[in-house]
Amino acid sequence: MISIFIRRIVSLFVTLLVVSLLIFTVMNLLPGDPAAIMLGTSATPETLAALRAQLGLDEPLAVRYLAWLAGLVQGDLGQSYTYGVPVAGLIAERLVVTLPLALMAVVMSVAIAVPLGVAAARRQNSLFDHVAGAFSYVSIAVPAFWVGLLLVIAFSTKLGWMPAGGFPGWDAGLWAGLTALLMPAIALALPQAGVLTRVARTSVLEVMNEDFVRTARAKGLSDSAAVWRHALPNALIPVVTMLGMQFTFLIAGAVLVENVFNLPGLGRLAYQALAQRDIIVMQDVVLFFSALVIVMNFLVDLAYVFIDPRLRVTA
Amino acid sequence: MAGVFRRPVLLIGLVVSLTLIAVALLSLVWTPSLPSKMNIVQRLKPPLGPGGLFGTDQFGRDVASMLMVGAWNSLSTSFLAVAIGASLGSAVGVIVAMRRGWLELIVMRGCDIIFAVPPILSAMMLGAFIGSGRFTAIIAIAVFMVPVFARLTLAAARQIWARDYVTAAIGIGRSKTTITLVHILPNISNQIIVQVTIQLGLAILTEAGLSFLGLGMPPPNPTWGRMLADSQTFFAQAPWLAIMPGLAIALAVLGLNMLGDGLRDLLDPKMKSG
Numbered sequence: 001m002i003s004i005f006i007r008r009i010v011s012l013f014v015t016l017l018v019v020s021l022l023i024f025t026v027m028n029l030l031p032g033d034p035a036a037i038m039l040g041t042s043a044t045p046e047t048l049a050a051l052r053a054q055l056g057l058d059e060p061l062a063v064r065y066l067a068w069l070a071g072l073v074q075g076d077l078g079q080s081y082t083y084g085v086p087v088a089g090l091i092a093e094r095l096v097v098t099l100p101l102a103l104m105a106v107v108m109s110v111a112i113a114v115p116l117g118v119a120a121a122r123r124q125n126s127l128f129d130h131v132a133g134a135f136s137y138v139s140i141a142v143p144a145f146w147v148g149l150l151l152v153i154a155f156s157t158k159l160g161w162m163p164a165g166g167f168p169g170w171d172a173g174l175w176a177g178l179t180a181l182l183m184p185a186i187a188l189a190l191p192q193a194g195v196l197t198r199v200a201r202t203s204v205l206e207v208m209n210e211d212f213v214r215t216a217r218a219k220g221l222s223d224s225a226a227v228w229r230h231a232l233p234n235a236l237i238p239v240v241t242m243l244g245m246q247f248t249f250l251i252a253g254a255v256l257v258e259n260v261f262n263l264p265g266l267g268r269l270a271y272q273a274l275a276q277r278d279i280i281v282m283q284d285v286v287l288f289f290s291a292l293v294i295v296m297n298f299l300v301d302l303a304y305v306f307i308d309p310r311l312r313v314t315a
Numbered sequence: 316m317a318g319v320f321r322r323p324v325l326l327i328g329l330v331v332s333l334t335l336i337a338v339a340l341l342s343l344v345w346t347p348s349l350p351s352k353m354n355i356v357q358r359l360k361p362p363l364g365p366g367g368l369f370g371t372d373q374f375g376r377d378v379a380s381m382l383m384v385g386a387w388n389s390l391s392t393s394f395l396a397v398a399i400g401a402s403l404g405s406a407v408g409v410i411v412a413m414r415r416g417w418l419e420l421i422v423m424r425g426c427d428i429i430f431a432v433p434p435i436l437s438a439m440m441l442g443a444f445i446g447s448g449r450f451t452a453i454i455a456i457a458v459f460m461v462p463v464f465a466r467l468t469l470a471a472a473r474q475i476w477a478r479d480y481v482t483a484a485i486g487i488g489r490s491k492t493t494i495t496l497v498h499i500l501p502n503i504s505n506q507i508i509v510q511v512t513i514q515l516g517l518a519i520l521t522e523a524g525l526s527f528l529g530l531g532m533p534p535p536n537p538t539w540g541r542m543l544a545d546s547q548t549f550f551a552q553a554p555w556l557a558i559m560p561g562l563a564i565a566l567a568v569l570g571l572n573m574l575g576d577g578l579r580d581l582l583d584p585k586m587k588s589g
Binding site: 015018019022023026027037137138140141142143145146149150152153157248249251252255256259260270271274277279282285286289290291293294297 | 424427428430431432433434435436437439440441442443444516520521523524527528543546547550551554557558561564565566568569572573
């Protein structure tokens with residue numbers, strides 16, 4: 001058990017290292033001088049030279065990469081060119097919006113998908129099953145940001161029930177914060193729920209034909225007790241796997257949905273950094289998002305071990 | 316062919332996808348009016364009135380015409396991106412299946428790493444340097460598709476390499492390249508075709524997202540994503556501007572996903588569509 005854990009941790013760090021190298025290479029080897037890109041066409045040669053020196057662009061690539069890496073390890077992600085503040089602080093500030101948003105979306109999508117998938121599997125080929133199937137087809141096809149726009153039209157513009165966007169900050173109170181994140185989270189959760197419903201239905205169907213579920217029924221358990229206590233825990237592994245695989249899309253969705261709702265999250269930070277040509281912020285945010293995906297997949301790997309005790313011995 | 320009519324999912328998917336392609340192609344030769352033609356007098360007219368089938372936008376441009384040209388822009392970008400990603404990824408997959416060993420380890424790790432950077436973010440990184448536009452969108456989507464197809468073809472090809480007839484081909488002295496071309500590729504092509512269809516849907520969604528952020532084709536080329544972005548200012552007066560392009564995206568993705576699922580059932584009965 002411990003050796004598996006150590007091996008996975010080592011693999012996690014190697015992957016993170018390679019991703020950082022990849023992002024650094026892309027951001028630094030592409031044609032174009034970061035200093036010139038940041039300052040625009042009107043910059044004088046003197047300002048350009050000063051910024052190049054400030055960014056350390058005169059140093060060799062390898063030295064710059066190692067310096068960036070050393071900074072990362074110490075929590076120093078560099079200085080934002082446009083905001084004039086440390087990037088680490090910027091990311092932390094934005095994370096308190098993006099993280100709760102993503103969490104709410106994950107919770108909502110699981111809360112919709114698992115009961116729906118289980119119910120559809122138990123009534124295979126019934127009308128309910130077909131309706132659930134249609135739901136997942138449609139929700140996978142609609143872009144999250146469009147769902148966001150429709151929610152704003154319906155509940156903000158027409159009915160006036162919800163704020164159309166913006167975030168009051170957690171200082172305004174938990175309720176105000178959660179209300180501001182509710183519609184964005186629904187928009188983000190819907191496509192995920194569609195994917196997860198399909199996976200939950202398929203895997204429950206597979207497990208329901210297993211001997212242990214038949215045994216559970218034979219010993220007198222009710223139908224729903226057999227499903228919820230025996231079939232579902234075994235059917236959860238594919239659902240958790242899919243949740244991990246979908247994380248990349250959740251993040252991509254968050255970048256878009258944050259822009260629809262004007263939420264000051266990480267996705268919006270990346271977008272603003274692009275508009276302002278703030279290369280350092282871009283580099284750090286992209287690395288942060290990618291690291292999040294990698295760590296998430298690592299946690300999913302570990303979650304298997306908790307869901308399925310058999311893996312503790314064999315993995 | 317009879318199989319198509321016995322499978323409603325495949326049939327619906329086929330009809331929707333073909334209609335979409337037909338509309339996109341039609342837009343190259345005909346649209347109700349010029350999609351870039353402004354007519355301020357007729358601005359923000361609702362659908363099914365003097366503003367035409369789908370109404371007009373804030374500049375009085377015909378929404379139906381813009382949607383048609385948008386279909387071409389969205390489909391051509393997505394098709395190109397998936398074609399590049401599928402060719403490169405499948406090539407990597409079959410080569411790795413042929414060589415195995417450390418190459419497999421490196422390529423699979425590489426796939427994990429590429430997979431960790433969402434295409435929206437790689438498009439942003441590329442956009443910062445080479446500027447945003449169709450080329451950036453295609454490259455960003457294609458890069459993300461490579462690991463998808465590399466993983467799929469590697470897994471599928473490995474199964475074929477274990478078959479008896481491949482062992483027999485090795486036994487009579489056929490080269491690995493010949494075996495790959497004669498036995499492996501024809502046997503995994505169905506799975507690649509199914510995956511291409513499904514990934515096309517994903518590419519359309521991503522392209523729409525990139526255009527929404529202003530990272531797709533530049534104006535005045537209409538794209539579904541940018542039409543949605545532009546609609547945000549006119550929610551109260553003209554909600555149809557936000558509804559129509561979104562419906563077009565959803566319909567396109569729905570059609571392609573259904574086509575992919577239907578094809579999977581038709582071509583590969585062993586795999587379940589879930």
